[in-house]
Amino acid sequence: MQGVLRYLSRNRSLLVGIGLLGLLALFLIIGHFTVDLTKVRPLSARPLQEPSWRYPFGTDRQGRDLLAVMVAGTPLTLRIGFIAGVLGVGIGTVLAFVGAYYRGITDTIIRGIADIGLTVPGLLVLIIIAVSIKGSLTVNQMAMVVASLAWLYPTRTIRAQVLSLRERGYVEIARMSGVSGPGIIFTELMPNMLPYLAATLVNAVSAAILASIGLEVLGLGPMESPTLGMTLYWVNFNAAMINGWWWWWTAPTVVIITVFLGLFFLTVGLDELANPRLRRSN
Protein backbone atom coordinates (compact mmCIF):
# COMPACT_ATOMS: atom_id res chain seq x y z
CA MET A 1 0.00 0.00 0.00
CA GLN A 2 2.74 2.40 0.98
CA GLY A 3 4.62 1.42 -2.16
CA VAL A 4 1.56 2.25 -4.26
CA LEU A 5 1.23 5.63 -2.59
CA ARG A 6 4.89 6.39 -3.10
CA TYR A 7 4.62 5.43 -6.75
CA LEU A 8 1.55 7.63 -7.18
CA SER A 9 3.37 10.60 -5.70
CA ARG A 10 6.00 10.15 -8.40
CA ASN A 11 3.53 9.44 -11.20
CA ARG A 12 1.53 12.65 -11.02
CA SER A 13 -0.41 11.99 -14.24
CA LEU A 14 -1.79 8.75 -12.86
CA LEU A 15 -2.74 10.56 -9.65
CA VAL A 16 -4.51 13.38 -11.49
CA GLY A 17 -6.31 10.90 -13.77
CA ILE A 18 -7.53 8.72 -10.90
CA GLY A 19 -8.45 11.85 -8.93
CA LEU A 20 -10.59 13.35 -11.69
CA LEU A 21 -12.38 10.09 -12.45
CA GLY A 22 -12.81 9.48 -8.72
CA LEU A 23 -14.48 12.86 -8.29
CA LEU A 24 -16.83 12.04 -11.14
CA ALA A 25 -17.62 8.62 -9.67
CA LEU A 26 -18.33 10.25 -6.31
CA PHE A 27 -20.70 12.72 -7.96
CA LEU A 28 -22.50 9.89 -9.77
CA ILE A 29 -22.80 7.67 -6.70
CA ILE A 30 -24.03 10.43 -4.39
CA GLY A 31 -26.31 11.67 -7.14
CA HIS A 32 -27.70 8.23 -7.70
CA PHE A 33 -28.95 8.04 -4.13
CA THR A 34 -30.06 11.62 -3.61
CA VAL A 35 -31.42 12.82 -6.96
CA ASP A 36 -34.90 12.02 -8.21
CA LEU A 37 -34.08 10.27 -11.48
CA THR A 38 -37.63 10.49 -12.83
CA LYS A 39 -36.79 14.12 -13.51
CA VAL A 40 -34.81 13.13 -16.62
CA ARG A 41 -38.09 12.85 -18.48
CA PRO A 42 -39.23 15.88 -20.46
CA LEU A 43 -41.96 17.98 -18.82
CA SER A 44 -41.06 16.80 -15.33
CA ALA A 45 -39.77 20.22 -14.27
CA ARG A 46 -40.42 23.84 -15.17
CA PRO A 47 -38.58 24.51 -18.43
CA LEU A 48 -35.61 26.87 -18.73
CA GLN A 49 -34.97 27.54 -15.07
CA GLU A 50 -31.60 29.03 -14.20
CA PRO A 51 -29.61 27.11 -11.59
CA SER A 52 -31.22 27.53 -8.18
CA TRP A 53 -31.50 25.61 -4.90
CA ARG A 54 -34.26 23.51 -6.32
CA TYR A 55 -32.50 22.83 -9.64
CA PRO A 56 -28.74 23.15 -9.00
CA PHE A 57 -27.87 22.68 -12.69
CA GLY A 58 -30.97 24.38 -14.06
CA THR A 59 -33.56 22.82 -16.38
CA ASP A 60 -33.71 22.59 -20.15
CA ARG A 61 -36.32 23.74 -22.60
CA GLN A 62 -38.16 20.43 -22.62
CA GLY A 63 -38.43 20.49 -18.84
CA ARG A 64 -35.71 18.07 -17.79
CA ASP A 65 -33.83 18.63 -14.55
CA LEU A 66 -30.24 18.86 -15.78
CA LEU A 67 -28.81 17.50 -12.52
CA ALA A 68 -30.87 14.35 -12.98
CA VAL A 69 -29.85 14.23 -16.66
CA MET A 70 -26.18 14.34 -15.68
CA VAL A 71 -26.56 11.67 -12.99
CA ALA A 72 -28.52 9.36 -15.29
CA GLY A 73 -26.82 10.19 -18.57
CA THR A 74 -23.12 10.11 -17.67
CA PRO A 75 -23.15 6.36 -16.88
CA LEU A 76 -24.86 5.73 -20.23
CA THR A 77 -22.13 7.58 -22.11
CA LEU A 78 -19.46 5.81 -20.07
CA ARG A 79 -21.16 2.50 -20.82
CA ILE A 80 -21.04 3.13 -24.56
CA GLY A 81 -17.37 4.00 -24.29
CA PHE A 82 -16.59 1.03 -22.09
CA ILE A 83 -18.40 -1.60 -24.18
CA ALA A 84 -16.92 -0.29 -27.42
CA GLY A 85 -13.46 0.11 -25.88
CA VAL A 86 -13.38 -3.40 -24.40
CA LEU A 87 -14.65 -4.95 -27.63
CA GLY A 88 -12.17 -2.91 -29.67
CA VAL A 89 -9.16 -3.79 -27.53
CA GLY A 90 -10.31 -7.42 -27.21
CA ILE A 91 -10.62 -7.93 -30.96
CA GLY A 92 -7.50 -5.85 -31.53
CA THR A 93 -5.45 -7.93 -29.08
CA VAL A 94 -6.47 -11.23 -30.66
CA LEU A 95 -5.77 -9.98 -34.20
CA ALA A 96 -2.50 -8.38 -33.17
CA PHE A 97 -1.19 -11.47 -31.40
CA VAL A 98 -2.25 -13.83 -34.17
CA GLY A 99 -0.73 -11.55 -36.80
CA ALA A 100 2.46 -10.57 -35.08
CA TYR A 101 3.28 -13.96 -33.61
CA TYR A 102 2.56 -16.18 -36.59
CA ARG A 103 3.36 -13.59 -39.30
CA GLY A 104 2.82 -14.70 -42.89
CA ILE A 105 -0.18 -13.91 -45.05
CA THR A 106 -2.58 -13.52 -42.09
CA ASP A 107 -0.37 -10.80 -40.69
CA THR A 108 -0.18 -9.02 -44.04
CA ILE A 109 -3.97 -8.98 -44.32
CA ILE A 110 -4.55 -7.85 -40.74
CA ARG A 111 -1.95 -5.11 -41.03
CA GLY A 112 -3.29 -4.03 -44.41
CA ILE A 113 -6.86 -3.68 -43.15
CA ALA A 114 -5.80 -1.80 -40.02
CA ASP A 115 -3.55 0.56 -41.97
CA ILE A 116 -6.15 1.31 -44.61
CA GLY A 117 -8.94 1.64 -42.06
CA LEU A 118 -6.98 4.15 -40.03
CA THR A 119 -6.52 6.61 -42.89
CA VAL A 120 -10.29 6.78 -43.38
CA PRO A 121 -12.10 9.38 -41.25
CA GLY A 122 -13.77 7.15 -38.69
CA LEU A 123 -16.66 9.40 -37.82
CA LEU A 124 -17.88 9.45 -41.44
CA VAL A 125 -17.92 5.67 -41.73
CA LEU A 126 -19.75 5.50 -38.41
CA ILE A 127 -22.25 8.01 -39.78
CA ILE A 128 -22.96 5.77 -42.78
CA ILE A 129 -23.42 2.78 -40.47
CA ALA A 130 -25.62 4.70 -38.04
CA VAL A 131 -27.76 6.17 -40.82
CA SER A 132 -28.25 2.71 -42.27
CA ILE A 133 -29.65 1.25 -39.06
CA LYS A 134 -31.59 4.29 -38.02
CA GLY A 135 -34.98 3.79 -36.56
CA SER A 136 -34.43 3.99 -32.88
CA LEU A 137 -30.93 3.22 -31.77
CA THR A 138 -30.52 1.96 -28.23
CA VAL A 139 -27.52 2.72 -26.03
CA ASN A 140 -26.15 -0.80 -26.57
CA GLN A 141 -26.58 -0.62 -30.34
CA MET A 142 -24.77 2.68 -30.22
CA ALA A 143 -21.87 0.92 -28.48
CA MET A 144 -21.83 -1.74 -31.22
CA VAL A 145 -21.74 0.88 -33.95
CA VAL A 146 -18.78 2.60 -32.31
CA ALA A 147 -17.06 -0.74 -31.65
CA SER A 148 -17.18 -1.60 -35.35
CA LEU A 149 -14.16 0.64 -35.93
CA ALA A 150 -12.72 0.74 -32.40
CA TRP A 151 -10.42 -2.25 -32.98
CA LEU A 152 -8.32 -0.64 -35.75
CA TYR A 153 -6.03 1.47 -33.63
CA PRO A 154 -5.45 -1.10 -30.86
CA THR A 155 -4.64 -3.75 -33.47
CA ARG A 156 -1.99 -1.54 -35.00
CA THR A 157 -0.28 -0.44 -31.79
CA ILE A 158 -0.45 -3.79 -29.98
CA ARG A 159 0.90 -5.55 -33.06
CA ALA A 160 3.93 -3.27 -33.12
CA GLN A 161 4.50 -3.98 -29.43
CA VAL A 162 4.25 -7.77 -29.88
CA LEU A 163 6.65 -7.62 -32.83
CA SER A 164 9.35 -6.15 -30.63
CA LEU A 165 8.59 -8.48 -27.70
CA ARG A 166 8.71 -11.71 -29.70
CA GLU A 167 12.38 -11.21 -30.51
CA ARG A 168 13.39 -10.97 -26.84
CA GLY A 169 15.69 -13.59 -25.38
CA TYR A 170 13.19 -15.15 -22.99
CA VAL A 171 10.69 -15.74 -25.78
CA GLU A 172 13.44 -17.28 -27.84
CA ILE A 173 14.30 -19.63 -24.95
CA ALA A 174 10.68 -20.61 -24.42
CA ARG A 175 10.36 -21.38 -28.12
CA MET A 176 13.50 -23.53 -28.08
CA SER A 177 12.26 -25.38 -25.00
CA GLY A 178 9.29 -26.45 -27.08
CA VAL A 179 6.55 -24.27 -25.60
CA SER A 180 3.65 -24.08 -28.04
CA GLY A 181 2.55 -20.91 -29.80
CA PRO A 182 -0.49 -20.25 -27.59
CA GLY A 183 1.62 -21.15 -24.56
CA ILE A 184 4.17 -18.49 -25.41
CA ILE A 185 1.46 -15.96 -26.14
CA PHE A 186 -0.31 -16.50 -22.82
CA THR A 187 2.58 -17.18 -20.45
CA GLU A 188 5.43 -15.14 -21.91
CA LEU A 189 4.03 -12.31 -24.02
CA MET A 190 0.69 -11.49 -22.41
CA PRO A 191 1.93 -10.86 -18.84
CA ASN A 192 4.54 -8.46 -20.14
CA MET A 193 1.94 -6.65 -22.22
CA LEU A 194 -0.61 -6.13 -19.44
CA PRO A 195 0.27 -2.55 -18.43
CA TYR A 196 0.48 -1.62 -22.09
CA LEU A 197 -2.89 -3.25 -22.80
CA ALA A 198 -4.38 -1.29 -19.89
CA ALA A 199 -3.11 1.99 -21.35
CA THR A 200 -4.47 1.01 -24.77
CA LEU A 201 -7.84 0.16 -23.23
CA VAL A 202 -8.17 3.53 -21.51
CA ASN A 203 -7.23 5.21 -24.76
CA ALA A 204 -9.79 3.16 -26.69
CA VAL A 205 -12.55 3.96 -24.18
CA SER A 206 -11.76 7.65 -24.53
CA ALA A 207 -11.80 7.45 -28.33
CA ALA A 208 -15.09 5.52 -28.27
CA ILE A 209 -16.73 8.12 -26.02
CA LEU A 210 -15.53 10.85 -28.36
CA ALA A 211 -16.94 9.01 -31.38
CA SER A 212 -20.28 8.35 -29.68
CA ILE A 213 -20.64 11.98 -28.61
CA GLY A 214 -19.80 13.02 -32.16
CA LEU A 215 -22.54 10.83 -33.60
CA GLU A 216 -25.00 12.02 -30.99
CA VAL A 217 -24.31 15.71 -31.59
CA LEU A 218 -25.06 15.06 -35.26
CA GLY A 219 -28.41 13.62 -34.25
CA LEU A 220 -27.60 9.96 -34.82
CA GLY A 221 -27.71 8.85 -31.21
CA PRO A 222 -30.32 7.19 -29.00
CA MET A 223 -32.97 9.91 -29.13
CA GLU A 224 -34.79 8.83 -25.98
CA SER A 225 -31.72 8.45 -23.79
CA PRO A 226 -30.33 11.38 -21.81
CA THR A 227 -26.67 10.72 -22.68
CA LEU A 228 -24.14 13.55 -22.58
CA GLY A 229 -23.94 13.71 -26.36
CA MET A 230 -27.73 13.82 -26.77
CA THR A 231 -27.87 16.66 -24.24
CA LEU A 232 -25.43 18.58 -26.44
CA TYR A 233 -27.58 17.73 -29.46
CA TRP A 234 -30.59 19.35 -27.81
CA VAL A 235 -28.42 22.33 -26.84
CA ASN A 236 -27.50 22.79 -30.47
CA PHE A 237 -31.00 21.98 -31.71
CA ASN A 238 -32.57 24.70 -29.55
CA ALA A 239 -29.75 27.19 -30.18
CA ALA A 240 -29.19 27.52 -26.44
CA MET A 241 -25.99 29.44 -27.04
CA ILE A 242 -27.59 32.31 -28.93
CA ASN A 243 -30.52 32.43 -26.54
CA GLY A 244 -28.24 32.78 -23.53
CA TRP A 245 -29.28 29.60 -21.72
CA TRP A 246 -25.73 29.09 -20.54
CA TRP A 247 -26.50 26.53 -17.82
CA TRP A 248 -27.89 24.09 -20.36
CA TRP A 249 -24.52 23.41 -22.02
CA THR A 250 -22.30 24.17 -19.02
CA ALA A 251 -23.23 21.01 -17.12
CA PRO A 252 -22.58 18.50 -19.95
CA THR A 253 -19.45 20.39 -21.02
CA VAL A 254 -17.94 20.26 -17.55
CA VAL A 255 -18.74 16.56 -17.17
CA ILE A 256 -17.38 15.66 -20.62
CA ILE A 257 -14.19 17.62 -20.07
CA THR A 258 -13.71 15.90 -16.69
CA VAL A 259 -14.14 12.51 -18.35
CA PHE A 260 -11.69 13.25 -21.15
CA LEU A 261 -9.08 14.89 -18.94
CA GLY A 262 -9.35 12.05 -16.43
CA LEU A 263 -8.96 9.37 -19.10
CA PHE A 264 -6.15 11.30 -20.79
CA PHE A 265 -4.07 11.63 -17.62
CA LEU A 266 -4.82 8.01 -16.77
CA THR A 267 -3.40 6.94 -20.16
CA VAL A 268 -0.30 9.07 -19.72
CA GLY A 269 0.18 7.65 -16.23
CA LEU A 270 -0.34 4.06 -17.36
CA ASP A 271 2.04 4.65 -20.26
CA GLU A 272 4.69 5.61 -17.78
CA LEU A 273 3.91 2.51 -15.75
CA ALA A 274 4.07 0.34 -18.87
CA ASN A 275 7.20 1.92 -20.24
CA PRO A 276 9.70 2.38 -17.42
CA ARG A 277 12.09 4.20 -19.72
CA LEU A 278 9.78 7.19 -19.51
CA ARG A 279 10.09 7.25 -15.73
CA ARG A 280 11.91 10.22 -14.37
CA SER A 281 14.69 9.39 -11.98
CA ASN A 282 14.34 11.24 -8.74
Added chain:
Amino acid sequence: MQALHIAKRCGVFVLIVWLAATLNFFLPKLSGQDPVRSKLLQQASLGGYVQSGIEDMIKVYDQRFGLDKPLWRQYVTYLENTAKLDFNYSIANYPRTVNEMIAESVPWTVALLGLTTLFSFALGTFLGALLAWPRAPAWMAWLMPPLWALHAIPFFLLGLILTYVLAFQFALLPIFGGYSPGVTPTLTWGFVSDLVSHATLPALSIILVSTGGWALGMRGMMVTTMGEDYVNFAEAKGLKSRTVFLRYCVRNAILPQVTALALALGQVLSGAVLVEVIFGYPGIGTLLFQAIRENDHFLIQGIVFLVIVALGLATLVLDICYPLMDPRISHRRN
Protein backbone atom coordinates in the same frame (compact mmCIF):
# COMPACT_ATOMS: atom_id res chain seq x y z
CA MET B 1 11.81 0.39 -57.48
CA GLN B 2 10.45 3.89 -56.94
CA ALA B 3 7.84 3.21 -59.61
CA LEU B 4 6.83 -0.06 -57.98
CA HIS B 5 6.28 1.63 -54.63
CA ILE B 6 4.20 4.37 -56.18
CA ALA B 7 2.19 1.82 -58.11
CA LYS B 8 1.57 -0.11 -54.89
CA ARG B 9 0.41 3.00 -53.05
CA CYS B 10 -1.88 3.91 -55.93
CA GLY B 11 -3.26 0.39 -55.77
CA VAL B 12 -4.09 0.88 -52.09
CA PHE B 13 -5.75 4.16 -52.95
CA VAL B 14 -7.94 2.50 -55.59
CA LEU B 15 -8.79 -0.18 -53.03
CA ILE B 16 -9.89 2.48 -50.53
CA VAL B 17 -12.07 4.16 -53.13
CA TRP B 18 -13.66 0.87 -54.13
CA LEU B 19 -14.27 -0.15 -50.51
CA ALA B 20 -15.83 3.22 -49.73
CA ALA B 21 -18.14 2.95 -52.73
CA THR B 22 -19.13 -0.61 -51.89
CA LEU B 23 -19.79 0.26 -48.26
CA ASN B 24 -21.86 3.19 -49.39
CA PHE B 25 -23.92 1.01 -51.67
CA PHE B 26 -24.52 -2.06 -49.54
CA LEU B 27 -24.89 -0.70 -46.00
CA PRO B 28 -28.11 1.20 -46.67
CA LYS B 29 -29.46 -1.78 -48.66
CA LEU B 30 -28.78 -4.09 -45.71
CA SER B 31 -30.92 -1.96 -43.46
CA GLY B 32 -33.95 -2.63 -45.64
CA GLN B 33 -34.87 1.04 -45.66
CA ASP B 34 -36.53 2.56 -48.66
CA PRO B 35 -35.55 6.23 -48.96
CA VAL B 36 -38.13 6.95 -51.68
CA ARG B 37 -40.96 5.40 -49.70
CA SER B 38 -40.01 7.04 -46.41
CA LYS B 39 -39.66 10.44 -48.09
CA LEU B 40 -43.04 10.16 -49.79
CA LEU B 41 -44.75 8.94 -46.63
CA GLN B 42 -43.15 11.73 -44.68
CA GLN B 43 -44.41 14.31 -47.15
CA ALA B 44 -47.87 12.73 -47.17
CA SER B 45 -48.04 12.86 -43.39
CA LEU B 46 -46.89 16.47 -43.43
CA GLY B 47 -49.77 17.19 -45.77
CA GLY B 48 -52.04 15.92 -43.06
CA TYR B 49 -54.26 13.62 -45.08
CA VAL B 50 -53.95 10.09 -46.37
CA GLN B 51 -52.85 10.20 -49.94
CA SER B 52 -53.95 7.56 -52.39
CA GLY B 53 -51.65 6.29 -55.11
CA ILE B 54 -48.49 6.38 -53.05
CA GLU B 55 -47.58 2.90 -54.24
CA ASP B 56 -47.80 4.06 -57.85
CA MET B 57 -45.64 7.05 -57.10
CA ILE B 58 -43.06 4.80 -55.44
CA LYS B 59 -43.04 2.60 -58.54
CA VAL B 60 -42.47 5.57 -60.82
CA TYR B 61 -39.69 6.92 -58.65
CA ASP B 62 -38.10 3.46 -58.37
CA GLN B 63 -38.03 3.35 -62.16
CA ARG B 64 -36.70 6.87 -62.35
CA PHE B 65 -33.85 6.08 -59.96
CA GLY B 66 -33.32 2.57 -61.35
CA LEU B 67 -34.29 0.90 -58.08
CA ASP B 68 -36.44 -1.76 -59.78
CA LYS B 69 -33.47 -3.53 -61.40
CA PRO B 70 -31.66 -6.54 -59.80
CA LEU B 71 -29.14 -5.74 -57.09
CA TRP B 72 -25.96 -6.58 -59.01
CA ARG B 73 -27.15 -4.39 -61.91
CA GLN B 74 -27.73 -1.52 -59.49
CA TYR B 75 -24.28 -2.09 -57.99
CA VAL B 76 -22.57 -1.94 -61.37
CA THR B 77 -24.48 1.19 -62.31
CA TYR B 78 -23.57 2.67 -58.94
CA LEU B 79 -19.88 1.96 -59.44
CA GLU B 80 -20.06 3.43 -62.95
CA ASN B 81 -21.71 6.60 -61.67
CA THR B 82 -19.31 6.84 -58.77
CA ALA B 83 -16.36 6.54 -61.12
CA LYS B 84 -17.84 9.47 -63.04
CA LEU B 85 -18.28 11.25 -59.69
CA ASP B 86 -21.99 11.46 -60.32
CA PHE B 87 -23.93 11.09 -57.09
CA ASN B 88 -27.40 11.65 -58.42
CA TYR B 89 -29.95 14.15 -57.13
CA SER B 90 -30.40 15.25 -53.58
CA ILE B 91 -33.57 13.65 -52.27
CA ALA B 92 -34.47 16.48 -49.93
CA ASN B 93 -33.53 19.30 -52.27
CA TYR B 94 -34.61 17.90 -55.62
CA PRO B 95 -33.81 18.97 -58.39
CA ARG B 96 -30.44 20.07 -57.05
CA THR B 97 -27.69 17.53 -57.62
CA VAL B 98 -25.49 16.24 -54.85
CA ASN B 99 -22.45 17.50 -56.74
CA GLU B 100 -23.76 21.06 -56.89
CA MET B 101 -24.41 21.12 -53.18
CA ILE B 102 -21.05 19.62 -52.29
CA ALA B 103 -19.20 21.95 -54.66
CA GLU B 104 -20.70 24.90 -52.82
CA SER B 105 -19.47 23.85 -49.42
CA VAL B 106 -16.10 22.29 -50.24
CA PRO B 107 -14.15 25.58 -50.52
CA TRP B 108 -15.26 26.59 -47.01
CA THR B 109 -14.03 23.37 -45.45
CA VAL B 110 -10.83 23.19 -47.46
CA ALA B 111 -9.92 26.75 -46.54
CA LEU B 112 -10.76 26.37 -42.85
CA LEU B 113 -9.32 22.92 -42.38
CA GLY B 114 -6.31 23.30 -44.65
CA LEU B 115 -5.12 26.51 -43.03
CA THR B 116 -5.77 25.44 -39.44
CA THR B 117 -4.16 22.02 -39.91
CA LEU B 118 -1.01 23.44 -41.52
CA PHE B 119 -0.81 26.22 -38.96
CA SER B 120 -1.28 24.01 -35.91
CA PHE B 121 1.10 21.41 -37.34
CA ALA B 122 3.83 24.02 -37.84
CA LEU B 123 3.22 25.74 -34.51
CA GLY B 124 2.89 22.51 -32.55
CA THR B 125 6.01 20.98 -34.08
CA PHE B 126 7.99 24.13 -33.36
CA LEU B 127 6.74 24.38 -29.77
CA GLY B 128 7.34 20.69 -29.18
CA ALA B 129 10.90 20.98 -30.40
CA LEU B 130 11.55 23.95 -28.13
CA LEU B 131 9.92 22.20 -25.16
CA ALA B 132 12.44 19.40 -25.38
CA TRP B 133 15.41 21.73 -25.89
CA PRO B 134 17.27 22.33 -22.63
CA ARG B 135 18.42 25.79 -23.66
CA ALA B 136 14.91 27.05 -24.43
CA PRO B 137 13.61 29.93 -22.30
CA ALA B 138 12.39 28.77 -18.91
CA TRP B 139 8.85 30.09 -19.28
CA MET B 140 8.27 27.55 -22.04
CA ALA B 141 7.92 24.87 -19.39
CA TRP B 142 4.71 26.54 -18.27
CA LEU B 143 3.16 25.95 -21.67
CA MET B 144 3.16 22.21 -21.26
CA PRO B 145 0.25 21.59 -18.84
CA PRO B 146 -2.28 23.80 -20.67
CA LEU B 147 -1.28 22.29 -24.02
CA TRP B 148 -1.78 18.82 -22.60
CA ALA B 149 -5.10 19.65 -21.06
CA LEU B 150 -6.41 21.31 -24.23
CA HIS B 151 -5.29 18.36 -26.30
CA ALA B 152 -7.67 16.07 -24.40
CA ILE B 153 -10.76 18.19 -25.08
CA PRO B 154 -12.86 17.62 -28.21
CA PHE B 155 -12.70 20.45 -30.79
CA PHE B 156 -16.35 21.33 -30.63
CA LEU B 157 -16.53 21.56 -26.84
CA LEU B 158 -13.75 24.09 -26.79
CA GLY B 159 -15.69 25.78 -29.59
CA LEU B 160 -18.76 26.04 -27.34
CA ILE B 161 -16.75 27.62 -24.54
CA LEU B 162 -14.96 30.04 -26.86
CA THR B 163 -18.24 31.06 -28.45
CA TYR B 164 -19.74 31.83 -25.10
CA VAL B 165 -16.80 33.88 -23.88
CA LEU B 166 -15.70 35.67 -27.04
CA ALA B 167 -18.88 35.89 -29.08
CA PHE B 168 -21.70 35.96 -26.55
CA GLN B 169 -20.30 37.65 -23.46
CA PHE B 170 -17.90 40.10 -25.04
CA ALA B 171 -19.43 40.17 -28.53
CA LEU B 172 -15.99 40.42 -30.09
CA LEU B 173 -16.72 37.97 -32.89
CA PRO B 174 -19.80 36.76 -34.74
CA ILE B 175 -21.45 33.63 -33.32
CA PHE B 176 -22.75 31.88 -36.34
CA GLY B 177 -22.35 31.26 -40.07
CA GLY B 178 -19.72 31.85 -42.71
CA TYR B 179 -20.47 35.53 -43.36
CA SER B 180 -23.00 38.09 -42.18
CA PRO B 181 -26.54 37.49 -43.37
CA GLY B 182 -27.63 39.79 -46.19
CA VAL B 183 -24.12 40.39 -47.45
CA THR B 184 -23.36 39.44 -51.04
CA PRO B 185 -20.07 37.66 -51.48
CA THR B 186 -17.72 40.00 -53.35
CA LEU B 187 -14.00 40.40 -53.46
CA THR B 188 -13.87 43.57 -51.40
CA TRP B 189 -11.95 44.31 -48.25
CA GLY B 190 -15.10 44.52 -46.21
CA PHE B 191 -16.34 41.10 -47.23
CA VAL B 192 -12.98 39.46 -46.71
CA SER B 193 -12.67 40.83 -43.18
CA ASP B 194 -16.23 39.65 -42.54
CA LEU B 195 -15.20 36.17 -43.70
CA VAL B 196 -12.12 36.18 -41.52
CA SER B 197 -13.97 37.30 -38.42
CA HIS B 198 -16.53 34.52 -38.92
CA ALA B 199 -13.83 31.92 -39.42
CA THR B 200 -11.78 32.99 -36.39
CA LEU B 201 -13.71 31.10 -33.71
CA PRO B 202 -13.93 27.75 -35.53
CA ALA B 203 -10.28 28.07 -36.54
CA LEU B 204 -9.21 28.96 -33.02
CA SER B 205 -10.93 25.95 -31.50
CA ILE B 206 -9.26 23.60 -33.97
CA ILE B 207 -5.83 25.21 -33.59
CA LEU B 208 -5.87 25.35 -29.78
CA VAL B 209 -6.73 21.66 -29.48
CA SER B 210 -4.55 20.16 -32.19
CA THR B 211 -1.42 22.22 -31.51
CA GLY B 212 -1.03 20.38 -28.20
CA GLY B 213 -1.09 16.99 -29.94
CA TRP B 214 1.63 17.96 -32.40
CA ALA B 215 3.71 19.51 -29.62
CA LEU B 216 3.46 16.33 -27.53
CA GLY B 217 4.49 14.11 -30.43
CA MET B 218 7.39 16.33 -31.45
CA ARG B 219 8.64 16.64 -27.89
CA GLY B 220 8.76 12.88 -27.54
CA MET B 221 10.70 12.48 -30.78
CA MET B 222 13.08 15.29 -29.87
CA VAL B 223 13.96 13.66 -26.54
CA THR B 224 14.87 10.44 -28.36
CA THR B 225 16.81 12.25 -31.08
CA MET B 226 18.78 14.35 -28.62
CA GLY B 227 20.11 11.18 -27.03
CA GLU B 228 21.68 10.06 -30.31
CA ASP B 229 25.45 9.91 -30.69
CA TYR B 230 25.57 12.22 -33.67
CA VAL B 231 23.98 14.99 -31.61
CA ASN B 232 26.58 14.49 -28.89
CA PHE B 233 29.26 14.54 -31.53
CA ALA B 234 27.91 17.72 -33.08
CA GLU B 235 27.95 19.42 -29.70
CA ALA B 236 31.41 18.14 -28.87
CA LYS B 237 32.60 19.48 -32.23
CA GLY B 238 31.52 22.90 -30.97
CA LEU B 239 28.81 23.57 -33.55
CA LYS B 240 26.56 26.50 -32.84
CA SER B 241 23.64 25.63 -30.60
CA ARG B 242 21.27 26.84 -33.31
CA THR B 243 22.78 24.54 -35.90
CA VAL B 244 22.62 21.53 -33.62
CA PHE B 245 18.99 22.34 -32.82
CA LEU B 246 17.77 22.88 -36.36
CA ARG B 247 20.00 20.74 -38.56
CA TYR B 248 20.65 17.81 -36.24
CA CYS B 249 17.69 17.48 -33.90
CA VAL B 250 14.65 19.01 -35.57
CA ARG B 251 15.64 17.77 -39.01
CA ASN B 252 15.53 14.16 -37.82
CA ALA B 253 12.73 14.37 -35.28
CA ILE B 254 10.33 15.90 -37.77
CA LEU B 255 10.14 12.80 -39.97
CA PRO B 256 7.75 10.74 -37.79
CA GLN B 257 5.67 13.90 -37.39
CA VAL B 258 4.99 13.93 -41.14
CA THR B 259 3.97 10.28 -41.01
CA ALA B 260 1.68 11.14 -38.12
CA LEU B 261 0.21 14.00 -40.13
CA ALA B 262 -0.92 11.58 -42.82
CA LEU B 263 -2.58 9.42 -40.19
CA ALA B 264 -4.13 12.29 -38.27
CA LEU B 265 -5.88 13.94 -41.20
CA GLY B 266 -8.87 11.64 -40.82
CA GLN B 267 -9.27 12.40 -37.14
CA VAL B 268 -8.87 16.12 -37.66
CA LEU B 269 -11.55 16.00 -40.30
CA SER B 270 -13.94 14.05 -38.06
CA GLY B 271 -13.48 16.70 -35.40
CA ALA B 272 -13.84 19.56 -37.84
CA VAL B 273 -17.21 18.25 -39.04
CA LEU B 274 -18.57 18.82 -35.54
CA VAL B 275 -16.92 22.23 -35.24
CA GLU B 276 -18.72 23.32 -38.38
CA VAL B 277 -22.03 22.07 -37.00
CA ILE B 278 -21.56 23.96 -33.74
CA PHE B 279 -20.67 27.20 -35.54
CA GLY B 280 -23.07 26.78 -38.44
CA TYR B 281 -20.08 27.22 -40.72
CA PRO B 282 -21.26 26.57 -44.29
CA GLY B 283 -18.82 23.74 -45.05
CA ILE B 284 -19.06 20.01 -45.62
CA GLY B 285 -19.81 19.29 -41.97
CA THR B 286 -22.87 21.49 -41.83
CA LEU B 287 -24.09 20.12 -45.15
CA LEU B 288 -23.70 16.62 -43.78
CA PHE B 289 -25.60 17.61 -40.65
CA GLN B 290 -28.48 18.94 -42.75
CA ALA B 291 -28.43 15.83 -44.91
CA ILE B 292 -28.70 13.63 -41.81
CA ARG B 293 -31.58 15.73 -40.50
CA GLU B 294 -33.42 15.51 -43.80
CA ASN B 295 -32.63 11.83 -44.27
CA ASP B 296 -31.02 12.67 -47.58
CA HIS B 297 -29.20 9.40 -48.27
CA PHE B 298 -27.68 10.33 -51.60
CA LEU B 299 -26.22 13.51 -50.19
CA ILE B 300 -24.80 11.73 -47.12
CA GLN B 301 -23.23 9.04 -49.31
CA GLY B 302 -21.82 11.58 -51.73
CA ILE B 303 -20.21 13.58 -48.95
CA VAL B 304 -18.77 10.57 -47.15
CA PHE B 305 -17.41 9.12 -50.39
CA LEU B 306 -15.83 12.36 -51.57
CA VAL B 307 -14.23 13.03 -48.20
CA ILE B 308 -12.77 9.53 -48.02
CA VAL B 309 -11.38 9.90 -51.54
CA ALA B 310 -9.97 13.35 -50.80
CA LEU B 311 -8.27 12.16 -47.64
CA GLY B 312 -6.99 9.06 -49.43
CA LEU B 313 -5.45 11.34 -52.06
CA ALA B 314 -3.88 13.56 -49.43
CA THR B 315 -2.35 10.54 -47.69
CA LEU B 316 -1.11 9.22 -51.04
CA VAL B 317 0.57 12.51 -51.90
CA LEU B 318 2.19 12.76 -48.47
CA ASP B 319 3.42 9.21 -48.76
CA ILE B 320 4.90 9.72 -52.21
CA CYS B 321 6.56 12.96 -51.12
CA TYR B 322 8.06 11.34 -48.03
CA PRO B 323 11.34 10.26 -49.69
CA LEU B 324 11.96 13.92 -50.54
CA MET B 325 12.14 14.61 -46.81
CA ASP B 326 13.95 11.47 -45.81
CA PRO B 327 16.62 10.53 -48.36
CA ARG B 328 17.31 7.29 -46.50
CA ILE B 329 14.03 5.96 -47.80
CA SER B 330 14.19 5.73 -51.55
CA HIS B 331 11.96 2.69 -51.80
CA ARG B 332 14.84 0.69 -53.08
CA ARG B 333 15.40 -2.83 -51.91
CA ASN B 334 19.01 -3.68 -51.27
